[in-house]
Amino acid sequence: MKKIFAGNWKLFKSPAETRAFMSKFKEVMGSVTGEVVFFPSAISLEAACEAVKGSAIKIGVQNAYTQASGAFTGENSAQVVKELGGQYILIGHSERRSIFGETDALIADKVAYVQSLGLTPMLCIGETLQEREATHTFRVLETQLLLGLAKADKAKPIVVAYEPVWAIGTGKVATPEQVAETHTDVHSILTKMGFTAPILYGGSVKPDNAGQLIKQAHVSGFLVGGASLEVDSFQKIATV
Template sequence: MKKIFAANWKLFKTPKETREFFAQFKEVANKATGELVFFPSAISLEAASTSLTGTTIKWGAQNCYFQASGAFTGENSAQVVKELGGSYVLIGHSERRKIFGETDALIAEKVAFTQGLGLTPMLCIGETLEEREASHTFRVLETQLYLGLAKADKTKPVVIAYEPVWAIGTGKVATPEQVAETHTDVFNILSKLGFAQSPILYGGSVKPDNAAGLIKQPHVNGFLVGGASLEVKSFSEIAAV
């Protein structure tokens, strides 16, 4: 299965900074050992689109609504992402769940809608520290996958990004043993649901110094990278493992 190295820029980088980043990154992109995907902030999507025209580097939106247009102030249109040349939509990130109150039912609508447009949803799942310490990790991930993929088309691509909430932006990272165990669980759940061919990415304080060890774990098909993807050097090193 191909590796995927995805960058979630969250609410960082202006259009100008986006163009400057890609001007530098394109010079080292050929060192990557898998597919490259960037998720800029909404206002920088067109800057990414124009910067990456003619390259093999993919990009997408960090969020979308489950309708192409309408009276939905502040939402992003997956149809616009497609028309600009995007390939992916990040769906169900823990910050969308926690800060903006997104439910599994809403997430399922978004997954199905983006697939219907020919885009690839990257569905994020993950447990909190309290849930892990209470030994509820498997149950939480099973529920998020079962409900999030409830309306998904098994014949169309979907990528899963496992991000333990307690390891996002905290500097903490799951041990290789924890990642191996959890990714195996996720793979087994996906297999039961009919999505055994879906790549599973790991996210959660991935950096150049831990990427090589993590990528060797079973069912780790790449990474969804936050802070370390904002710099050309660090993200290119991660994508080269």
């Protein structure tokens, strides 16, 4: 299965900064063996799509609604993402769940709608520190997958990103053993559900730990936060 290296820029980088980054990253893209995807903020999406034309870099958006248009103030249209040349939609990130109150039911509708447009959903799952310490990780991830993929088409592409909530932006990283165990569990759950999907790891991934993490069972790449904001650091991660 091909490796996927994705960068989630969250609410960083203006359109001008986005164009400058893409110009530099295209110069080192030849060293990357897997697929590269960037998720800029919605305001910088068009700049990103224009900047990567003619290259192998893929673009997605960090969130999109379940309909193409309508009276949904502040939302993003996956149909517009498609028209701009984007190919991925990030769905169910822990910040969308915790800060903006997204439910598994809404996430399931988003996954199904994105697939219907021929785009690829990247579904984020992950447990909190409290849930891990209570040994509820497997149950939490199983529930998120069962509910989040309840309306998904098994015949269409989907990517799953496992991000332990306690390791996102905290500097804490799951140990290689924890990553291997959890990714094996996620792979087992997906297999039982009838899905075949790359499973990315996210959670304070940096150049100095990426090489070890990529070797773990069922790790098909990374969803990177802060380290994806700089060309050098992300290029090092994407060439492990």
